[in-house]
Amino acid sequence: MLRIGICDDESRARDALRHTLEHLLRNFDGQVFYEFSSGEGLVQWTGKHRGEMDLLFLDVELKGISGLQAAQLIRQQDSGLMIVFVTGYADFVFDGYAVQAMDYLVKPVKEEKLGQVIKRARELLDHRRPQTYLVHNSDGIFRIAKRDILYFYSDRRLVKLVTEGREYAFYGKLDEVEKQLANGFVRIHQRYLVRAEAVQRVERNTVTIGGACLPISRALRQSAMMALAQAMIGEDSWE
Known part of the structure; x- marks a missing residue:
């Protein structure tokens, strides 16, 4: 199971990304999606739900605290969450190194590139599996x-x-x-x-x-x- 978060303050952008992700993952068993419209809401949720999300697609240009600021706060609580920044500007790419971003996607997100990210995320989870314990409740x-x-x-x-x-x-x-x-x-x-x-x-x-x-x-x-x-x-x- 892959548990995916999408944080973007534009509902159409969230819907479009989720639709593409659902299409890419249609042949895999089980996905859970969490959606957030603000960096503040995302940080508050992750602080209370550490370990419940595997992969986060995070818009850089959020209203309020930015995606980069949100990622910095999240990293103080969770070093294992895979973070992929989504942005309309390639200039932000180098800022992601400070928060160990897994990748950057430039809007509009191409399905082929998104597929590559999903493949890497699944491989990384498989690699981590022996070092983790899975709890269902x-x-x-x-x-x-x-x-x-x-x-x-x-x-x-x-x-x-x-x-x-x-x-x-x-x-x-x-x-x-x-x-x-x-x-x-x-x-x-x-x-x-x-x-x-x-x-x-x-x-x-x-x-x-x-x-x-x-x-x-x-x-x-x-x-x-x-x-x-x-x-x-x-x-x-x-x-």
Whole structure:
């Protein structure tokens, strides 16, 4: 699934770009589109929905804050979002390097060029897939970079993924999550699975991670201690 954002203050421009994108992606399974009419609205949304968008087509000449300003603010929150600037002027091309823009499209956008961008975006997502964990819940679909995960914990029928700024809850079993993640994550308790490199302190019965003190169960103490020690001296990796 490719989750695409379109930000342009002209509704006709948004409609035209979405129509072309839908045509290009007609043979692929699943797309989600998010549309924004202002840079302010885009920045506010991305601040609350990190990880919910893969690719953003961003008009440079927006009313209010410009597309470039919006991209700078977004980059403070999300380094992984693929940003493609859309502009009527080629002069803006070099400004995009500061925010790691994936590409520039000059209006009117040509379908062939847009197709090339989509191809690159899909290839990049395929490349990133082993380094991300996919969460499905009632709020949407999230691709969480493994390096941003602190730990998982089970809560009845739910599993909760914890990052520095947010929790993501989804239905599942911690045993299944552990099998999916394999290297770099250590089971310390029936209810807790931690990313080894995020652990800040290890004591006999607890680990400290992200400011939280989590218990190490007696049954898993030996295996957990060994796995955490190996990770700390660089013999293991989550990648």
